[in-house]
Amino acid sequence: MATPADTTPAGQRILDAAGGLFYRDGINAVGVALVADTAGVTKKTLYDRFGSKDELVVRYLRRRHEDWWAYLEEGLAAAASPRTLALVDAYIWHPRLDVERGCAFINAAAELPPGHAGRAVIREHKRSVRARLADLIAEDAPGADADDLAEHVFLLLEGAIAHCGIDGGEARMRTVRDLTARLLHPSADGAAE
Amino acid sequence: MATPADTTPAGQRILDAAGGLFYRDGINAVGVALVADTAGVTKKTLYDRFGSKDELVVRYLRRRHEDWWAYLEEGLAAAASPRTLALVDAYIWHPRLDVERGCAFINAAAELPPGHAGRAVIREHKRSVRARLADLIAEDAPGADADDLAEHVFLLLEGAIAHCGIDGGEARMRTVRDLTARLLHPSADGAAE
DNA sequence: CGTTGAATATACCGATCGGTATACATTCCA
DNA sequence: TGGAATGTATACCGATCGGTATATTCAACG
Numbered sequence: 001m002a003t004p005a006d007t008t009p010a011g012q013r014i015l016d017a018a019g020g021l022f023y024r025d026g027i028n029a030v031g032v033a034l035v036a037d038t039a040g041v042t043k044k045t046l047y048d049r050f051g052s053k054d055e056l057v058v059r060y061l062r063r064r065h066e067d068w069w070a071y072l073e074e075g076l077a078a079a080a081s082p083r084t085l086a087l088v089d090a091y092i093w094h095p096r097l098d099v100e101r102g103c104a105f106i107n108a109a110a111e112l113p114p115g116h117a118g119r120a121v122i123r124e125h126k127r128s129v130r131a132r133l134a135d136l137i138a139e140d141a142p143g144a145d146a147d148d149l150a151e152h153v154f155l156l157l158e159g160a161i162a163h164c165g166i167d168g169g170e171a172r173m174r175t176v177r178d179l180t181a182r183l184l185h186p187s188a189d190g191a192a193e
Numbered sequence: 194m195a196t197p198a199d200t201t202p203a204g205q206r207i208l209d210a211a212g213g214l215f216y217r218d219g220i221n222a223v224g225v226a227l228v229a230d231t232a233g234v235t236k237k238t239l240y241d242r243f244g245s246k247d248e249l250v251v252r253y254l255r256r257r258h259e260d261w262w263a264y265l266e267e268g269l270a271a272a273a274s275p276r277t278l279a280l281v282d283a284y285i286w287h288p289r290l291d292v293e294r295g296c297a298f299i300n301a302a303a304e305l306p307p308g309h310a311g312r313a314v315i316r317e318h319k320r321s322v323r324a325r326l327a328d329l330i331a332e333d334a335p336g337a338d339a340d341d342l343a344e345h346v347f348l349l350l351e352g353a354i355a356h357c358g359i360d361g362g363e364a365r366m367r368t369v370r371d372l373t374a375r376l377l378h379p380s381a382d383g384a385a386e
Numbered sequence: 387c388g389t390t391g392a393a394t395a396t397a398c399c400g401a402t403c404g405g406t407a408t409a410c411a412t413t414c415c416a
Numbered sequence: 417t418g419g420a421a422t423g424t425a426t427a428c429c430g431a432t433c434g435g436t437a438t439a440t441t442c443a444a445c446g
Contacts, residue, residue: 113222167316176348
């Protein structure tokens with residue numbers, strides 16, 4: 001049986017290279033030859049490990065999700081209440097977020113054809129974030145309708161990160177933090193302004 | 194002097210074909226030969242009219258903006274107060290929105306390289322929508338901070354349409370309509386739930 | 387010791403990419 | 417009447433695309 005595709009050293013380097021290139025330049029704009037060269041690897045090795053570019057794309061998305069999720073949970077474990085804001089902070093301070101490129105998953109969804117296996121990874125990633133957000137909001141605002149509020153905050157977050165790749169600014173994400181804080185404390189909104 | 198690139202019959206057909214193909218399949222995934230064939234035109238004619246694929250992409254984005262903007266203003270002219278909701282409706286009922294593909298501008302931004310001229314068209318399009326939204330909110334909610342509220346609603350809208358291309362559903366945009374209506378009447382929010 | 391797996395290097399495949407060249411037909415207008 | 421302008425048809429360009437073939441090296445392991 002073959003080694004799982006991303007555990008071998010060359011496989012890891014390929015995944016690293018693909019992670020940088022696919023995110024920065026887009027999936028369709030990056031050829032497998034460039035990925036292989038960047039990884040210091042032969043195309044043969046790339047195809048031995050991943051079989052096809054489509055599969056490499058799926059692995060790229062999966063790893064991006066896993067890395068971000070680990071980073072999120074790490075932040076949540078260390079965060080004080082309200083932890084909903086810690087999730088927003090994870091968006092803001094994401095170490096692999098290029099403010100000129102925005103969300104890797106939204107970008108990938110714009111490129112991948114309808115039936116591509118990567119689309120399922122993208123949907124599942126966003127679904128997971130949305131679900132985690134609902135948990136945190138139930139924790140932070142016990143009285144409110146957690147799911148309604150989660151949808152509200154989720155849309156704010158996704159709107160802000162989608163516009164990262166257009167404006168190239170992170171200002172909107174900090175705005176989302178403020179708005180989220182206000183949404184978590186509905187009692188104070190009428191008095192403050 | 195040459196005819197402006199999009200006024201000639203063949204030029205229009207090229208722009209129509211590009212509009213459908215670039216939006217549905219993505220810009221990088223569609224070759225100029227396919228655009229020309231779909232338009233029933235020679236590649237020579239395409240290059241006579243547009244000079245390069247990059248320029249064709251810019252024209253595609255410009256026309257998409259102009260068409261949507263005309264449609265928006267038409268809807269606003271016929272709408273009753275609060276017209277902010279009419280802008281949300283323009284997102285929802287946009288006749289050229291493919292619910293599986295989401296926003297053409299967000300998708301294009303995911304594909305175009307940093308310096309591409311199309312990026313300026315995209316930024317300007319979104320800036321225009323954001324500004325129009327602020328106008329309408331000032332009209333509908335005279336007491337509130339129009340710009341804060343406009344940013345809030347804008348983020349909701351953009352989050353929803355960005356997720357069209359992921360979920361393939363328009364449900365989120367109707368959620369945004371409800372949320373926007375509530376944001377416009379802050380007096381009633383505490384009582385209803 | 388010999389096999390197996392992971393890697394290298396290089397060359398190749400047909401297809402498509404964006405873009406150009408050449409030659410010819412039509413229409414309209416000064 | 418006679419060029420522009422608009423268009424068609426076809427062929428071509430070098431480069432790159434995703435993917436494959438062949439042959440070789442090296443280390444680990446039973």
